[in-house]
Amino acid sequence: MAEFEYLGVDKTGKRVTGKSDAPSEGDVRIYLRSQGIRPIRLKKIGAISQDIGKLLSGSGRKISTDTLVALTRQLHALITSGIPLVQGLEFLADQASTSNLKTIVTVIKEKVSQGSYLWEALGLYPKIFPKFYIALVKVGESSGALDLMFKRLSRYLENSNRLKKIVTSAMIYPVIVSAVGVGVIVLMLVFIIPKFEDLLKSNNQELPGPTQFVLNVSHFVANNFVFIIVGIGFVSYLFRLYLKTREGKYVVDKAVFSAPLFGQLIQKASIARFTRTLQIMLTSGINLIDAIDICKATMDNAVLEEAVGTVRRNIESGKTLGTVLGKLNVFPKMAVQMITVGEASGNLDKMLEKIADFYEEEVEITIGGLTKLIEPLILLFLGGAVGALLIAMYLPVFKLAGAAGGG
Numbered sequence: 001m002a003e004f005e006y007l008g009v010d011k012t013g014k015r016v017t018g019k020s021d022a023p024s025e026g027d028v029r030i031y032l033r034s035q036g037i038r039p040i041r042l043k044k045i046g047a048i049s050q051d052i053g054k055l056l057s058g059s060g061r062k063i064s065t066d067t068l069v070a071l072t073r074q075l076h077a078l079i080t081s082g083i084p085l086v087q088g089l090e091f092l093a094d095q096a097s098t099s100n101l102k103t104i105v106t107v108i109k110e111k112v113s114q115g116s117y118l119w120e121a122l123g124l125y126p127k128i129f130p131k132f133y134i135a136l137v138k139v140g141e142s143s144g145a146l147d148l149m150f151k152r153l154s155r156y157l158e159n160s161n162r163l164k165k166i167v168t169s170a171m172i173y174p175v176i177v178s179a180v181g182v183g184v185i186v187l188m189l190v191f192i193i194p195k196f197e198d199l200l201k202s203n204n205q206e207l208p209g210p211t212q213f214v215l216n217v218s219h220f221v222a223n224n225f226v227f228i229i230v231g232i233g234f235v236s237y238l239f240r241l242y243l244k245t246r247e248g249k250y251v252v253d254k255a256v257f258s259a260p261l262f263g264q265l266i267q268k269a270s271i272a273r274f275t276r277t278l279q280i281m282l283t284s285g286i287n288l289i290d291a292i293d294i295c296k297a298t299m300d301n302a303v304l305e306e307a308v309g310t311v312r313r314n315i316e317s318g319k320t321l322g323t324v325l326g327k328l329n330v331f332p333k334m335a336v337q338m339i340t341v342g343e344a345s346g347n348l349d350k351m352l353e354k355i356a357d358f359y360e361e362e363v364e365i366t367i368g369g370l371t372k373l374i375e376p377l378i379l380l381f382l383g384g385a386v387g388a389l390l391i392a393m394y395l396p397v398f399k400l401a402g403a404a405g406g407g
Contacts, residue, residue: 003045004028008037019045020103027124030110031103034093063101063128065164069157071101076150086113104128117141131297132277139284149284156280160273163360167269170367171262174374181382186221188389193218196393210392250302257303257330261374265366270304271335272359279352289315304330321348335359 006028007017016037020028025042032039063071071092078088089109096102104125111121119138122129133153140149197215200207207215221228242248257263277298281291292312299305307330314324322340325331335355342351 005043005045006032006037006039007041008032008039010038011036015040021100027107027110031106034106034110063098063104065157065161067097067101068128069154069161071105072150072154072157076147076154079147079150085118118146132281132294135286135290135294136280136284139286143285152280152284156276159276159360163269163272163363166364166367167265170265170370173371174378177375177378178382181378181385184382185385185389188386189214189218189221190225193389193393194222200393200396208392208395211395214389214392246302250306253302253304257301261370265363265370266301267330267332268359268363268366270299270301271331272356272363274299274304274308275335275352275359276356279349279356282349282352288321307331 003019003021004025005017005019007015010016020031025044028042029039074092075088078091079085083091086109089105089112093102093105093109096105107124108118108121111124112118117138118141119134122134122137126134136149136153137146140146193214197218200211243252256266259266274295277295278291281294282288286294289312292308292315296305296308296312299308307328310328311321311324315321320340320343322336322343325339326333326336338351338355339348342348345351
């Protein structure tokens with residue numbers, strides 16, 4: 001989706017300027033006319049100018065997951081109430097909370113009013129409406145059960161968003177506390193410990209090994225503080241670039257899966273997302289091959305994405321889902337067994353739902369336990385580090401006091 005600058009004239013004859021995100025110039029013109037603006041000039045913003053503009057304005061993001069959930073709920077409510085789709089979309093555009101959302105809904109409304117299917121209009125924004133979202137809307141339109149599909153989408157997005165927030169908050173908390181702790185230690189090394197050094201040197205005594213080590217570290221950090229910050233920033237930049245490559249993402253995701261504390265948590269959350277998505281696809285009447293393709297597109301973990309790709313190839317060759325998953329190390333044995341039973345009994349969708357419910361609950365329980373475990377461990381580590389610094393600096397004082405007492 002590109003960004004355009006426009007110059008137009010409103011109904012009063014006043015010139016108006018602005019910017020709009022849309023798939024094409026024609027969609028921008030549709031949006032402007034719906035707002036009573038006659039476009040005079042349209043200009044597509046270049047990639048560099050667009051990135052700089054978004055950086056300065058802070059508007060680089062599209063709509064958030066919370067906004068997508070709210071929009072899906074509203075669409076479900078409007079369709080359930082019997083309001084015509086075009087009229088409902090027009091109402092949603094008028095009530096949009098942001099100009100970006102208003103543009104998106106307006107373009108979708110105009111496309112639908114011109115004869116396009118809703119799923120085709122949603123497909124103009126693939127970064128906003130995921131592949132599984134568009135697939136379900138397409139099934140709903142073709143089967144006449146669009147209200148049911150939006151109901152399922154609302155529940156799915158709500159559960160997925162809630163689980164994502166739980167996992168994210170569990171991972172952010174220790175990072176923030178650790179960052180604050182490291183900041184405190186750096187401040188001590190740069191500002192507090194040098195004052196101790198002046199006091200200790202005034203006594204002209206030989207410093208203990210731990211004290212001298214702390215002083216050497218303090219000198220290094222203080223003298224190279226700028227280089228350390230620049231180095232950390234440069235390494236972080238290179239890491240982000242590496243993470244954007246397919247190989248880099250796979251290596252990092254595999255390392256995350258193997259992490260001692262958060263590895264199982266991430267794995268369980270990913271399995272829950274996969275089984276929930278697959279369950280909704282199958283329940284909605286989408287065949288297994290297409291459903292797995294859609295699931296692969298929704299995976300945000302390279303290890304699981306590769307595993308799902310392997311599953312698809314093997315199922316095409318005639319193997320069952322349970323058999324294929326059993327040969328992969330990504331899926332837990334319990335999940336594989338339940339899927340095998342579901343296939344044998346013809347209730348695969350119901351079994352997938354039970355697996356998703358189980359692992360979502362497991363994630364919440366695991367996070368509750370990790371939070372209680374990690375908090376004291378972090379505090380113990382940081383407290384120990386600060387205490388060790390203080391003890392190292394007070395060792396000469398203790399030594400001097402002992403010598404004076406012995407004398």
